[in-house]
Amino acid sequence: MRRPASTIDGDPGASVVVPQTSFLGDVVLTTPLLTAIRRRLQPRRLAVVVRADARALVEGHPDVDTVLIDDKHGADRGLGGALRVARRLRREGFDLAVVPHRSLRTALAVAAAGIPRRVGFAASRGAWLFSERVPRDPARHDVERNLALMAPFGGWDEPPALHVPVRPEAAARARDLLPSGDGPLVVMAPGSVWATKRWAAEGFAALARRLLAGGARVVLTGSADDVPVADRVVALAGAGVASLAGRTDLATSIALIDRAAVLVANDSAPMHIACARGIPVVAVFCATTPALGYGPWGPRTRVVQADLDCRPCGRHGGRRCPRGTEDCMRLVEPERVFAAVRDVWRADAAA
Numbered sequence: 001m002r003r004p005a006s007t008i009d010g011d012p013g014a015s016v017v018v019p020q021t022s023f024l025g026d027v028v029l030t031t032p033l034l035t036a037i038r039r040r041l042q043p044r045r046l047a048v049v050v051r052a053d054a055r056a057l058v059e060g061h062p063d064v065d066t067v068l069i070d071d072k073h074g075a076d077r078g079l080g081g082a083l084r085v086a087r088r089l090r091r092e093g094f095d096l097a098v099v100p101h102r103s104l105r106t107a108l109a110v111a112a113a114g115i116p117r118r119v120g121f122a123a124s125r126g127a128w129l130f131s132e133r134v135p136r137d138p139a140r141h142d143v144e145r146n147l148a149l150m151a152p153f154g155g156w157d158e159p160p161a162l163h164v165p166v167r168p169e170a171a172a173r174a175r176d177l178l179p180s181g182d183g184p185l186v187v188m189a190p191g192s193v194w195a196t197k198r199w200a201a202e203g204f205a206a207l208a209r210r211l212l213a214g215g216a217r218v219v220l221t222g223s224a225d226d227v228p229v230a231d232r233v234v235a236l237a238g239a240g241v242a243s244l245a246g247r248t249d250l251a252t253s254i255a256l257i258d259r260a261a262v263l264v265a266n267d268s269a270p271m272h273i274a275c276a277r278g279i280p281v282v283a284v285f286c287a288t289t290p291a292l293g294y295g296p297w298g299p300r301t302r303v304v305q306a307d308l309d310c311r312p313c314g315r316h317g318g319r320r321c322p323r324g325t326e327d328c329m330r331l332v333e334p335e336r337v338f339a340a341v342r343d344v345w346r347a348d349a350a351a
Helices: 024-041 052-058 078-092 104-112 142-153 168-177 201-213 224-237 250-258 269-276 334-350
Strands: 015-019 045-050 066-069 096-099 117-121 132-134 185-189 217-220 241-243 262-266 281-285 301-305
Touching: 015 024, 015 078, 015 104, 024 045, 024 052, 024 096, 024 142, 024 269, 045 052, 045 078, 052 066, 052 250, 066 078, 078 104, 096 104, 104 117, 117 142, 132 142, 168 250, 185 201, 185 250, 185 269, 201 217, 201 224, 201 241, 201 334, 217 224, 224 241, 250 269, 262 269, 262 334, 269 281, 281 334, 301 334
Parallel strands: 015 045, 015 096, 045 066, 096 117, 117 132, 185 217, 185 262, 217 241, 262 281, 281 301
Antiparallel strands: none
8 A cells, every 4th residue: 555545635434336237256356446445545435336146245245334236137227227226326425436347337327326536447438427537457367457446546556355255144054055074175166157168067077076086075056057067067977976056045155165175167256256265276267368367366276278379269258169169168188177176285285
């Protein structure tokens, strides 16, 4: 930190809102910004706006006072919904909006809410609606890009840690769902919103067999949308793999990941959640690459990927492989992922 909070524009104790209604992983990567705002500005109130499905990622966060919901894919969808969100924000009486989400909808909402000071990225679609615009460096990790929004308040040197809370009742549910046994727990998250981000089910299954043979317990996690791919992994792996995909809410999934010795995941929200909980991570990157800025954030992480000149094929990957080969998903060998698991395990034991 470069200067004390009391000198920030002579206005300590402002009421601040941070809208982040993008994907779950993006919400996790915004949590260091929340901590930076709390430490630097010492607001009398810090609120965060998220989608309904992301509530568990920030509710109970030590730096967050209020969680507000923008149900942009449900009751708040469309322009009318954005205006309803703006009215709700206006009633809250915020002095400052710090906006990591780069959508035009979010910029419209905070402007229509009459929030007098609005800090966002110059690259945002609604940048013209911000009172202050900050450059966003595409070469930096997204944690660092989000922290760039602290520039108008004196900047930030050392990034605060990711943080996702675990609810006690969710921890109890996760404990009751786990298979019995004394072996180390390896949690796998084989799903992703984007099909080209998913490592082949055959790869996850082969890895699961190796881990089971070494005495580990293997559990799959994921949303209801991930059930088909999780079921295929179970069918290919054979006896011993338990799938909890579609059987837990997000809070319980967080608590499940929190109990893992290692998480193996695609480029997806569980990867970021594990990093936020300090769990060792092995991430398989298929259509995307860590260079886009969304790699695992933390010291006990490894990335396994195929070296292909067609990667990345987009910021999020895509619904299907543009070349029709799916090489980025097929050519990651289970042996390489297994070696990465052993490597991060050893690094964790030595820590």
